[in-house]
Amino acid sequence: MDHSAMARPALGLAGAEKRLYELNMxxxxxxxxxxxxxxxxxxxxxxxxxxxxxxxxxxxxxxxxxxxxxxxxxxxxxxxxxxxxxxxxxxxxxxxxxxxxxxxxxxxxxxxxxxxxxxxxxxxxxxxxxxxxxxxxxxxxxxxxxxxxxxxxxALLVMVLALIPWYISLPAVLVVGWFLAHAIHADFATAWHLERYSIPPDSERVTLKC
Incomplete structure (x- = not known):
C-alpha cells in the first residue's frame, strides 16, 4: 500500500475547480x-x-x-x-x-x-x-x-509689460488671465461632473485588498 498517496489529501474535482478559479482571479x-x-x-x-x-x-x-x-x-x-x-x-x-x-x-x-x-x-x-x-x-x-x-x-507677461507700454500690454494680460480663469473653472467643473455622474459612492466602490 502506498502510504504517501494516502497522506496526500485529494482535492477532487470541486477543489481543483476552486483552486483554478482562485488562480484565475x-x-x-x-x-x-x-x-x-x-x-x-x-x-x-x-x-x-x-x-x-x-x-x-x-x-x-x-x-x-x-x-x-x-x-x-x-x-x-x-x-x-x-x-x-x-x-x-x-x-x-x-x-x-x-x-x-x-x-x-x-x-x-x-x-x-x-x-x-x-x-x-x-x-x-x-x-x-x-x-x-x-x-x-x-x-x-x-x-x-x-x-x-x-x-x-x-514671466512672459512681465516681459511684455517691461518692453511695451502698459496700455498696449493690458489686453494681453486680460486675455491670458481670462483663459487661465476659464481653465481653472473647467477643471473644477469636470471634476464635479465626474464625481456626480461617473464615480460611484464610497459604499459602492470595489477595492482590491491583499
Missing amino acids: NQGEISVQRQVMQFRVDYLSDLNTQSMLMAGVAAGMISSIELEAMRPEEDDPEFCFRTVLCFFYILAAVTSLGASIWVLYTSNNLINSALVAQLYGSTLADMQNAESVLELRMLDVRKMYILALVTMLP
Missing part, C-alpha cells in the same frame, strides 16, 4: 494592476515631454538676449519700476525652469521604477504596493508641473 487582479501602472507610466511620459518643452522655454527666457532686453538702464526715469519687473521676471523664469527640471528627473525615476515593478512583481501585493507608491509620488509631480506652468505665464 489572482492573475486577473494582477493584470488590472499592471494596466493601471501602465496608464500612470503613459501619463508620466506625457508630463515628461511637456516639461522638457517648458524647460527649454524657461532656459531661453533667462538667456543673454532676454536679460539684456529686461535689464533696466540707470538713467531711465522708471529705473525702480523696471528693476522690480526684472526681479519678478527672473524669479518666475528660474522657478519655472527648476520645477520643469524637477518634473523631468522625478518622472524618469518613477517610470523606471514602474517598469521594474511590472517586470519583477510576481504577486498582487507587490503590484499594489508599487502602484500605491507611484500614485503618491505622481501627486507631487503634478503639483510641480502646475507650478512650472503657472510661473511661466507671469
Whole structure:
C-alpha cells in the first residue's frame, strides 16, 4: 500500500475547480494592476515631454538676449519700476525652469521604477504596493508641473509689460488671465461632473485588498 498517496489529501474535482478559479482571479487582479501602472507610466511620459518643452522655454527666457532686453538702464526715469519687473521676471523664469527640471528627473525615476515593478512583481501585493507608491509620488509631480506652468505665464507677461507700454500690454494680460480663469473653472467643473455622474459612492466602490 502506498502510504504517501494516502497522506496526500485529494482535492477532487470541486477543489481543483476552486483552486483554478482562485488562480484565475489572482492573475486577473494582477493584470488590472499592471494596466493601471501602465496608464500612470503613459501619463508620466506625457508630463515628461511637456516639461522638457517648458524647460527649454524657461532656459531661453533667462538667456543673454532676454536679460539684456529686461535689464533696466540707470538713467531711465522708471529705473525702480523696471528693476522690480526684472526681479519678478527672473524669479518666475528660474522657478519655472527648476520645477520643469524637477518634473523631468522625478518622472524618469518613477517610470523606471514602474517598469521594474511590472517586470519583477510576481504577486498582487507587490503590484499594489508599487502602484500605491507611484500614485503618491505622481501627486507631487503634478503639483510641480502646475507650478512650472503657472510661473511661466507671469514671466512672459512681465516681459511684455517691461518692453511695451502698459496700455498696449493690458489686453494681453486680460486675455491670458481670462483663459487661465476659464481653465481653472473647467477643471473644477469636470471634476464635479465626474464625481456626480461617473464615480460611484464610497459604499459602492470595489477595492482590491491583499
